[in-house]
Amino acid sequence: MGNDDKTPLPTSDPSNAQIYNALCHCGTVQYTVTLSPPLARQKVVECNCSICSRNGYLLVYPLREHVVVQSGEEVLRSYSFGVKRNSHKFCGRCGSAVFFDPRMKEFGESLDLLGINVRMFKNVKLGELEIVQWDGWNKSRFMDSDHLQ
Template identity: 85%
Template sequence: MGNEDFPHLPTFDASDAQTYNALCHCGTVQYTVTLSPPLAQQKVVECNCSICSRNGYLLVYPLREQMVVKSGEEELRSYSFGIKRNLHKFCGRCGSAVFFDPRMLAFGESPDLLGINVRMFKDVKLDKLQIVHWDGWNKSRFIDSDHLQ
């Protein structure tokens, strides 16, 4: 997240925020995400790194407290690779890639963000999103992803 080329992360403004309902494919994991500005004004990141491209992530980066899991938290499973920093969270029943946790505070960084997959938002209109591309394949290489080439 510290790269100056990475899309600018907006400042949270409660007067310009919207809460979105989201869920995994099977509906076990249900949660809300509050974004400021609202999704239509967010720059949604499409990364081409190995995990993002395979999971189809389209990401926004709210603060941790702006995501509230309503049900199914006990069904969330984690996967990490490379330097084992990011915990990719997915539903243990249907396999939906819900979000990833870069554990910023644990690594002495701030703000405490999550990478939320907007494909899980109810009624999301992908063709209405402002998608920006991030070259994570070349800028965020992992030591154990050579088998994916």
């Protein structure tokens, strides 16, 4: 996730935040995500890159400190490909794609965000979300996905 298109970077306002409970399909991985502004006012990203489209990611990008895993961290598995920057986390029991870690601090960036799949939120109503398209297929060619064409 770059900021090449000059989209505003996330800010956090505790007076305008909401906590969401999230879990994988089997319920082993359970976590909370604090979003500011709340989900109804977030722009949720639907990326067309190979992994996002195959995993059905609909993403928001909270600060790492606003994501708290309550249970199941020990069953989370990781998958990276291409330049291996993003660590995609999925439940090792049911396979649900819960989030990805762009490891921003490790790459010298000041922000430390996670890409959270809102499909894991309890009681999320996808039809009520503002979903924006991101052309990750063409803007992120480093991902080494040519074999999928």
